[in-house]
Amino acid sequence: MKFALGRTVAALAVSCLAAAGIGAEAAADPVGAFYQPPVGFDSAPGSIIRTQPTSILATVPGEQWPVPGQLVLYTSQRQDGSPVAVSGAYVPGTRPWQGSGPRPTIVIAPGTTGQGDQCAASVAVSTGLAVDVGRRSISPNQEAVALAAWSALGANVFLTDYIGLGTPGVHTYVNRAESAHAVLDAARAAVRLAGTPTPLAFWGYSQGGGATAAAAELQPEYAPELDLKGVWSGAPPADLTAVIGRIDSGNLIGGAIGFALNGFRERHPELAVEVDRRITPQGRATLDTLATECIGDVILRQPFLRSTALTVDGRSLPQHLLEIPAATAVLDAQRIGHRVPSVPVLVTSGINDDTIPYDQVRQMAQYWCARGATVTFRTNHLPAIAPGATLPNHFGPELIDGFVDNVIPYLLDRLAGKPVTGCTFD
Structure with missing residues (x-):
């Protein structure tokens, strides 16, 4: 409500x-x-x-x-x-x-x-x-x-x-x-x-x-x-790294993580391969949806989105990114x-x-x-x-x-x- x-x-x-x-x-x-x-x-x-x-x-x-x-x-x-x-x-x-x-x-x-x-x-x-x-x-x-x-x-x-x-x-x-x-x-x-x-x-x-x-x-x-x-x-x-960790902890606009990932995946194909094998088909569909949305849409449709709902093992995307050398290089x-x-x-x-x-x-x-x-x-x-x-x-x-x-x-x-x-x- x-x-x-x-x-x-x-x-x-x-x-x-x-x-x-x-x-x-x-x-x-x-x-x-x-x-x-x-x-x-x-x-x-x-x-x-x-x-x-x-x-x-x-x-x-x-x-x-x-x-x-x-x-x-x-x-x-x-x-x-x-x-x-x-x-x-x-x-x-x-x-x-x-x-x-x-x-x-x-x-x-x-x-x-x-x-x-x-x-x-x-x-x-x-x-x-x-x-x-x-x-x-x-x-x-x-x-x-x-x-x-x-x-x-x-x-x-x-x-x-x-x-x-x-x-x-x-x-x-x-x-x-x-x-x-x-x-x-x-x-x-x-x-x-x-x-x-x-x-x-x-x-x-x-x-x-x-x-x-x-x-x-x-x-x-x-x-x-x-x-x-x-x-x-x-x-x-x-x-x-600090920002993603903050908004993935139960924030109204947690879906903004998807905006960042979509942009980095576009510029760094090697990162896209690593991310794609760590997310579920539903997670990939969510990223594709976020790529077409405005922040107001995220608030109305995916409020308080947590990345744990997108991964194959239930761990957060920030946790996964810290294990991917290509991701840490991109974030740095x-x-x-x-x-x-x-x-x-x-x-x-x-x-x-x-x-x-x-x-x-x-x-x-x-x-x-x-x-x-x-x-x-x-x-x-x-x-x-x-x-x-x-x-x-x-x-x-x-x-x-x-x-x-x-x-x-x-x-x-x-x-x-x-x-x-x-x-x-x-």
Whole structure:
């Protein structure tokens, strides 16, 4: 009964769209032709492949509603350096910039939306909620508030979908290199769309916090030309071994382990062979299903999924992965903290976060500090509420830090050129 209300809301949304004539054909093409890249697109990272006007569901005081924007298809790179098309959405600033200095561009790296193409954040920007009737799938635009907040301040905003969300191929969830590439090449694309050099800041929480942290580390070598001023990395999954262990212990979104496994299996066939012989046919079917779902679908259909239900011997997938050399090598390659950002980074984490462990976030910040990075670490002390339920303990700190206490003032100071040095922890 505890998810009855959520299922009712989903059913109503599906029924309403079906009544409006949006039917089974939506399942065959959940995102539309725009997301299919042409043959022979420009392979230079950050190139604009195509754009398409769209409306953005974001309330900006004094501006027309909805806000005009663009869907964007741009070029990035897979972990092996091969070119790949990535989608996103761009909203040019139209209000006077409320901060100091020239108008900046904020690149938003979304939190976990899912693995199906219909879960891409840009799919939901025009309505606030993407509904795929054929798949009975729903995906809200979780970044609508951030997009509206920065648009209201007069900034340009670019929202990336990451590699394989919306566009062809498997979304490589929490892949360090590919997440970083998607964010950095989104910044390059945004500068091209702005038509002039622009200072940049990165905004990300949870999966997005991992993506902005990875991008901050990789920027000096991958995109040194970017005028990056500051980065927010909120609750980043810096150590996937610790994160997987946490969410596999009875967490509302435990199914997100499947997103990670599907992405790693796609890029590492040797790992796929080892994983496949340790899971049951039902387990394989579950992974295949998760590859088509959004995080809202996971909450409604597979809440509190434990990987012990997927394996041939009833042991957890994290236990199995620790016994597979290929898996430990892949997980270690995703660790964030071995490189050094060259710009100031604000790192935030909830001490009672039940989804992204606090200790591994703090450890990442400490690694950076030990190597000379400029880091401000802020602990959110929101009390634990219904541990394992994700929503209060994981997303609560995002709302408090992102929009009440820390993040916007920090990034405004960096964009204004206010100096900050060294490391501070609280």
